[in-house]
Amino acid sequence: MLPGMSGEETCKQLRTSSRVNIIMLTAKSAEQDKIEGLYLGADDYVTKPFSPKELVARVAAVLRRSSEGELLAEQIHLPDGLTLDNRTKEIRRNGEKLGVTPTEFKILHTLAQYPKRTFSRAELIEKVFGYEFGGDERVIDTHIKNLRRKIET
Template sequence: MNGKILIVDDEKDIITFIKNSLEDEGYIVYSAYNSGEALNLLNKKPDLIVLDVMMPGMNGFELCEHIRTSISCPIIFVSAKNTEQDRIQGLMVGGDDYIEKPFSLKELKTRIFVHLRREKRARSERKQCIYQKNLIIDTLAHEVYCQHEKIRFTYREFEILKYFVLHREQVLSKDQIYDYVWGLEAVGDTSTVTEHIKNIRAKLLEKDPQTTYIETIWGVGYKWGS
């Protein structure tokens, strides 16, 4: 499945033309002939919206502003309004692209493909980041930000912090943390875990003194703060 597309246009021939072509490409396509139908179809969670501007009642620009209160997917305007001001207005109200009528179906499909590819890439990049409390933890770059300020952690400190947030519902013993970060074959003892957690807490406290990130569970180990 290539994605879910919502087409909004009061001209049924145009919707049929676009819909048939996109379905041939493997897309799931929803049709709306006015703003009311379009708003009702938002619960389908479309991956992209093709939106006409000149419609009776609420026009495409107004509808786009309503959509943007709940949906962040790409919106491509398709309109006979072709002035520079029209294109600017379309982008300013939340549109991502603007194609003038009459348009090339090949161009429209290409732009749909490009926007969906960009969204997929963005979602993939967001997955590498873990958002916890006031922290952004970038697992690929090995970077941690607290309220947009970077906190510098050593490799071991970062791995411990990541282990906590990936298992935030669990109480973790020193042995578990040591085995995860240093490896089962490491030669050493778990006292180093205590020192590393002390350092992590100090760095977090300096940037965010109001938030408890790592709790001590006496006699058992540690837990990500609730």
């Protein structure tokens, strides 16, 4: 019932490129609507009328589950024998530790989490440095250049 695109279509499109948390807040209260919303990728489904306290609790629960989920994948295996160890924040090639900086690790970790996605400099800076970053966005180029030098064979 959103203008221009349905909530279901919005959810479906978001899921193709993002793991952002999605809570559908809707007037559609039929069981089939709820099931469809959850199968499309929503993390929760709240129908109107709703209690503001319940909504806050559901948001907290979704955020809690999403942060726990990040800890489940301790290692990410990439081509060319590369392994990212999320616990120790190290990158290894065939078991041998590569000397990367924390920033370089965050960059590769971000890219590895979304293998089919292209990031703008601004998006990478937001994910790696946070919203408050006040420097030049071209700094990401230098970090990527250094990272490539260390991981490319």
